[in-house]
Amino acid sequence: MARPSLSLATLALAALATLTLAAGAQTPSPGAADSTSDDLQAELDALLREIHGDWHATDPFEDGRRPDLIVVSTSDTNGEVAPCG
Amino acid sequence: MVDSLRNLTDRLVLVDAGSFTGVQAGTFEERAVFLAEMMRTMGYDAVTLGDGEIRLSPDVLREMLPGTLPLVSANLEDRKTGRLLLPASRVVEKRGVRIGITAVTRITDAMAPAWEDAGLRARPLEEALRAVLPDLRRRADVIVLLTRLSVAESKELIEAIGGGVDVVVAGDVRDGRGRTLAENTGAVFVSAANRGQSVGLAELVLGPDQRPAGAIADEIGLHRSVAENPDVLEIVDEFQSNLNAAMRDRTVLQTTRRSSDGEYYLGAQNCAQCHAREYEVWTETPHSTAFRTLEERNKEFLPECYSCHVTGHGDRAGYDPTIRGAADLVNVQCEVCHGKGSTHSRDGSYGRELLMQACSQCHDADNSPDWDAEVYWRMIEH
Numbered sequence: 001m002a003r004p005s006l007s008l009a010t011l012a013l014a015a016l017a018t019l020t021l022a023a024g025a026q027t028p029s030p031g032a033a034d035s036t037s038d039d040l041q042a043e044l045d046a047l048l049r050e051i052h053g054d055w056h057a058t059d060p061f062e063d064g065r066r067p068d069l070i071v072v073s074t075s076d077t078n079g080e081v082a083p084c085g
Numbered sequence: 086m087v088d089s090l091r092n093l094t095d096r097l098v099l100v101d102a103g104s105f106t107g108v109q110a111g112t113f114e115e116r117a118v119f120l121a122e123m124m125r126t127m128g129y130d131a132v133t134l135g136d137g138e139i140r141l142s143p144d145v146l147r148e149m150l151p152g153t154l155p156l157v158s159a160n161l162e163d164r165k166t167g168r169l170l171l172p173a174s175r176v177v178e179k180r181g182v183r184i185g186i187t188a189v190t191r192i193t194d195a196m197a198p199a200w201e202d203a204g205l206r207a208r209p210l211e212e213a214l215r216a217v218l219p220d221l222r223r224r225a226d227v228i229v230l231l232t233r234l235s236v237a238e239s240k241e242l243i244e245a246i247g248g249g250v251d252v253v254v255a256g257d258v259r260d261g262r263g264r265t266l267a268e269n270t271g272a273v274f275v276s277a278a279n280r281g282q283s284v285g286l287a288e289l290v291l292g293p294d295q296r297p298a299g300a301i302a303d304e305i306g307l308h309r310s311v312a313e314n315p316d317v318l319e320i321v322d323e324f325q326s327n328l329n330a331a332m333r334d335r336t337v338l339q340t341t342r343r344s345s346d347g348e349y350y351l352g353a354q355n356c357a358q359c360h361a362r363e364y365e366v367w368t369e370t371p372h373s374t375a376f377r378t379l380e381e382r383n384k385e386f387l388p389e390c391y392s393c394h395v396t397g398h399g400d401r402a403g404y405d406p407t408i409r410g411a412a413d414l415v416n417v418q419c420e421v422c423h424g425k426g427s428t429h430s431r432d433g434s435y436g437r438e439l440l441m442q443a444c445s446q447c448h449d450a451d452n453s454p455d456w457d458a459e460v461y462w463r464m465i466e467h
Contacts, residue, residue, distance in 0.1 A: 044093040051086060051286065052303050060288065061299050067288035069182055069297075071098045071229060072087060075256035076279035078137060079107025079116040082321050084379065084390035084452075 041066060086284070086311055087127065096179040099128060100186060102231040102256025102277075103135030110388045111335070112328055114141055119324050121153045123317075130177045131157050133188035133231045135256060136196040139203055146203065157231070160189045160213035164204050173217045176225050182295050185225025187217050189242075190233040191257070210234075211245055218249045226295040227251050236274045243272050251297045252287045273300035280451065283307055325383055332386035336407045349402045351426035353418040363419070366467035372417035393447035396421050417447075 045066065060067070090097050101124060106117040117138070124132060132154045138146060150156060151171065159173040174187035189210045192200050200206060214230070221228060229252045232239045236255040243250055248271045255276040275285035283306045292298035305311075353373075357364035367373050375394040379385040385394075386406060396418040397403015402425065404414040420426050422443040428434055441458060448456040 040093055044090075047089055047093060048288070051305055060301055061290055065290045065299065067301075068291040069096045069098065069179065069184070069227060069289040070090060070094060071100065071252050071254075071275070071285075071287040071289070072090070073100050073102060073231075073254040073275060073277055073285035073287075074281065075102035075104065075231075075254065075277050075285075076135070076137075076258055077101070077105040077107075077120060078280050079105070079109050079113050079120070080280035081116055081119060082325060084382075084384055084387070084393075 086305070086307075088314055089312075096182060098130050098177065098179065098184050098186075098229065100130055100229060100231055100254055101132040102188070102254045103133045103190065103233055104137035104256065105132075105135075106137035106140055108137075108140070111332060112387060112389075114145060115328055115331070117141055118145065118149065121150055123320070125153050129155065130184070131155050131175055131186040131188070131229070131231065133158050133233070133256070134161060134171075134190060135233045136193055136199075139196055139199045139205070143203065157186055157188045158190055159187045159217040160208040160210060161205055162208055164201070164206050170205060173213075174221045176221070182227060182291065183225040184227045184229060185221040186229045186231070187214070187221055188231035189213050191238075210242055214242070214246050214250075218246070222249060226291070227289065227297055229254065230272075231256060233257050236276055239274055248272065251289065251300065252302075254285060273302045275302040275304065277304060278306075281307060282451075322383075325387075329383040329386050332388075333406075336386070348425040348427045350397050350414055350418075350420050351430060352396075352413040352420075353416075354413070355430075356419045356426060360419075363467040366465070367419065370465045372421075372465065375417045376415035393417075393452065397425070400425075 048060075048067070087097070087099060105120045105124075107113050109116060133156065134146075134150075138150070141150070147170075155175055156171045157173065157175055158169065158171040161170040162168060163170055174185055176183050176185045178184070190207055191210065192207045210232075218228065228250045230239075230243075230250045231254045232242065233256045234242060235257050238257070239253045239255040243253060250272045253272050253274045255274055258276055258279055273287050273289075275287045277283050277285040283304050285302065286305050287300060287302040289297045290299040353364060353367065376385060376391070379387075379390055379394050384390040388398075391404070391406070392398040394415070394417065395404035396414040396416065397420065404411050423429070444456075444458065444461070447453065448461065
C-alpha cells in the first residue's frame with residue numbers, strides 16, 4: 001500500500017482551514033437580543049411545532065408554559081459525513 | 086435546525102453522546118477528525134467517548150480530540166495511573182442558567198480488549214456518578230448526563246443512584262431508542278438514531294430558582310425536509326472530495342485479478358452475447374449507471390460507497406479498484422444477482438436462488454428506506 005498523498009494531518013488541516021474560513025457563518029448565534037419578547041417566543045413556538053410535527057401541541061406542557069432551555073443531542077454518528085448517493 | 090433554534094434562543098445546549106467514529110475501511114480516522122472539527126465549529130457544549138473512538142490512534146484519542154472538543158467522562162480512566170482520562174464534568178452557562186454536563190461510558194465486551202490495549206478502562210457507572218453528581222449539583226442548575234447505554238438501561242442506572250439528573254442522553258441505540266417523558270426518576274430521557282438520522286431534543290421549563298420544573302423530549306428525524314446549512318454542505322463536499330482523492334492515490338494497481346474458488350466474473354458485456362434482450366433492459370435501469378453517480382460526487386474510491394455500486398465487492402474475484410481491469414465490473418451488473426458467470430458459461434447452471442437475497446444486501450433500511458421488492462422488481466423486470 002502506497003503512502004497516502006494526503007495524510008491524516010493534511011486532511012485535518014485542510015478541514016480546519018476550511019472551517020476557519022467558514023467560522024463566521026458557523027459560529028453559534030449569540031441568540032436574540034431579547035429572546036423573551038412575545039415575537040421571538042411566538043417564532044420559537046412555531047419552529048418547535050414545525051420540528052416536532054403533530055406531536056408538539058400548541059401547549060406542550062399543557063399549562064401554558066414555554067420551554068426555557070433546549071437540549072439537542074446526537075450520538076452514534078459512526079463516521080457518517082454524508083450519504084453516498 | 087440548530088442554527089434556526091439559536092437564532093431564537095440563546096438557551097440551547099448541544100451535546101454528543103459518543104461513538105462518532107465508524108468502521109469505514111481506510112477512512113474512519115479521517116472522518117472522526119473531520120467530525121470533531123465540525124462539532125467544535127458548531128459549538129458543541131460537551132461530547133463523550135464511546136466504543137467507536139477506541140479505534141482511533143493514540144495521538145488522536147489522547148491529544149487531538151481533547152484539544153479540539155469539550156470532552157467529559159466521569160468513568161474512563163488510565164489503567165496505569167488510575168486517573169480519569171478526561172474532566173469528569175463541565176458547567177456551561179446559558180443566559181443565567183448553569184448547565185452541568187457529565188458522562189459515563191459502558192465498554193462493551195466486544196471492544197474491551199481494544200480499550201485494554203489503549204491502556205484505558207471504565208470505572209463502574211454507579212460509583213462514578215455517585216462521585217461526580219453531588220458537587221456538580223452544587224455548581225449547576227440543570228444536570229445533563231450523557232451515557233453509552235440504551236434508554237431502558239439509562240433508566241435503571243438513574244433509579245439505582247436515586248435520581249439527581251434532569252436530562253439523560255442515551256447514546257447506545259442498539260437496544261432501542263425513542264422519546265420518553267419524565268418518570269419516577271425525575272429525569273427526561275432522550276436518544277438519537279445512528280449515522281445522523283435523527284437528533285434528540287429535550288425541552289425544559291425552569292422554576293424561579295432556575296431548576297427544572299417540567300420537561301418533554303422527542304426524537305427528531307433529519308429528513309430531507311429539514312433544511313441543510315449551505316455552508317456546511319460546502320465544507321462536507323470539499324472534505325469528501327479530498328478523502329476520495331486520498332483513497333484514489335493510495336491504490337496500487339495490480340496486474341492480475343485475484344480469484345477465490347476458481348470462478349470469476351464475466352462482466353455484462355459477455356453476458357450480452359447470449360442475453361441481448363436482458364442486457365438492453367439492464368442498460369435502461371439505474372443499476373447500469375450506479376457507479377457514475379459516485380463519480381459525479383467524488384465518492385468512487387470510498388469502499389463504504391462503491392460496495393453497492395459495483396459487481397462482486399467483497400469477493401476476491403470481484404470489483405477492487407486496485408486491480409487492473411476492474412473497470413469492467415463497475416455498476417450493478419448481471420452477476421450481482423445471478424452469481425459469477427464462469428460456472429454458468431460452462432454448464433448452464435443459473436444462480437436463481439441468489440436473486441432476491443442480492444437485493445437486500447444493498448437495499449436496506451439505511452440506504453433504501455422506500456424499498457419494496459414488488460415495486461422495485463418492475464423497474465428492472467427482464
